[in-house]
Amino acid sequence: MARFTLHVADIEAKGRRDYHFAVPAEWLAEALADTELRPATGEPGELSVSAKKLGDDVYLDGHLRAAVRLPCARCGEDMTLAIDLPLQQFLSPRPDTPSPMPEELELTPEDLDRDYYAGESIELDALVREQILLEVPMRPAHEGGCDPEVEKILASSSESPKKESPFAALLSLKDQAKKGE
Numbered sequence: 142m143a144r145f146t147l148h149v150a151d152i153e154a155k156g157r158r159d160y161h162f163a164v165p166a167e168w169l170a171e172a173l174a175d176t177e178l179r180p181a182t183g184e185p186g187e188l189s190v191s192a193k194k195l196g197d198d199v200y201l202d203g204h205l206r207a208a209v210r211l212p213c214a215r216c217g218e219d220m221t222l223a224i225d226l227p228l229q230q231f232l233s234p235r236p237d238t239p240s241p242m243p244e245e246l247e248l249t250p251e252d253l254d255r256d257y258y259a260g261e262s263i264e265l266d267a268l269v270r271e272q273i274l275l276e277v278p279m280r281p282a283h284e285g286g287c288d289p290e291v292e293k294i295l296a297s298s299s300e301s302p303k304k305e306s307p308f309a310a311l312l313s314l315k316d317q318a319k320k321g322e
């Protein structure tokens with residue numbers, strides 16, 4: 142069952158409705174079970190959403206805060222990644238054409254500007270999950286550097302004369318290109 146559910150009738154009743162959800166570790170653990178991410182210990186995250194009815198459309202303006210743990214790409218030790226980001230979403234009533242795949246009802250990041258809702262409730266679980274995954278950098282690394290002991294090992298291995306840094310290789314390519322002009 143979805144944890145973050147908005148009810149269209151509630152939003153309609155006053156034209157606007159504010160929601161505040163806790164984002165507990167259990168939800169994060171389940172939603173992120175097939176990823177490298179795990180919930181960080183400590184305070185549960187928060188999802189706040191202000192939902193407005195604009196004609197038939199629903200406009201969501203919200204904020205997501207949560208913390209996850211994942212391995213650092215430099216040292217391999219666990220690190221905490223703080224998620225703190227705004228969420229905005231336009232939802233239109235889903236057209237009546239039958240959808241070939243029910244998964245299409247989920248909110249996806251590919252179409253953040255406009256998505257669809259159907260029926261009386263709007264479930265944000267898939268959207269929240271995708272937003273967290275999108276926040277993970279390509280190479281997550283400890284902010285402010287890794288463990289000093291690990292830094293020493295990393296530094297000594299990069300001093301190895303055999304290995305040319307990619308940046309140096311790029312510079313020499315540039316020099317060659319200049320000579321060719």
Ligand SMILES: [Zn+2]
Nearest residue numbers: 213216283287
């Ligand atoms: Zn690290």
